Amino acid sequence: MDFFQHFVIGFIMAFAGLLPPGMLNMTAMKTAVAVDKKAGFLFSLGAALIVIPQAFIALYFANYFAKHPEIIENISFLGVIVLFLLSGFFFWLARKKNSKESKIQSSNFFFMGMIMSALNMLAIPYYLVYSTLLESRDILILERNYILFFVFGAFFGAFALFTLFVLLSDVLIKRAKYIARNLNYLLSILFFFLAIFTLINIFNN
Structure with a gap:
């Protein structure tokens, strides 16, 4: 079991976990559409950096979380609240007729990415569940x-x-102008249904 294998597993797990439309990847794409690609890349870098402490906490304290499942449940509930808040926020943005978002300096999107990624309360439970599963099958070593x-x-x-997602923003602008114009509404709806889906999963577990 070598270190490179753990690097590859971490890469695949993060990529696959963030692939479905969600809070961060859609916001990265929205930033590239509404502002520019530089802002989108900076947002992406800030968001990705927060994955480091999230994944580390999930794996390093896996045994502690296993003995205290109520902590993960509380984190999941916080994640639901954040999703509802983001749903309302993007609906508010969509209702604004004169958005000034394009005037925000690109450098600020790096910190925006960090903040939004830190608000992603569902990341720690995600890494915890799948890393524990892989450890039980002797695929991961939690040292x-x-x-x-x-x-x-x-x-x-x-x-x-x-x-x-940032690179795909060009395709979004050229081939789906309706989506680009109504992206805030779509993000609002997306986050709302993600919150409902997460809430259902919490009560079913």
């Missing part, structure tokens, strides 16, 4: 040195995924 390689793999996987 510090191995965890570090996994974590850096997760960072690069997240950044690669966000970057992909």
Whole structure:
């Protein structure tokens, strides 16, 4: 079991986990559409950096979380609240007739990415569940040195995924102008249904 394998697993887990339309990848794409690609890349970098402590906490304290499942449940509930708040926020943005978002300096989107990624309360439960499953099958080793390689793999996987969405923003502008014009509404609806879906999963577990 080598370190590179843990790096690859971390990369794949982060990339696959962020691939479905969600809070971060859609915002990265929206930023590239509404502002420019530089802002989108900076947002992506900031968001990906927060994956490092999230994945590390999930794996390093896996045994503690297993003994205290109520912590993960509380984190999941916080995630639902954040999704509802984001749904309302993007609906508010969509209702604004004169958006000044394009005047925001691109450098600020790096910190915006960090903040929004930190608000993603569902990241820690995600890494915890799948890393524990892989450990039970002797695919992962939850020891510090191995965890570090996994974590850096997760960072690069997240950044690669966000970057992909930023690059796809060109296709969005050229081939789906209606979506581009109504992206805030679509994000609002997306976050609302993600919150409902997460809430249902919490009560079913």
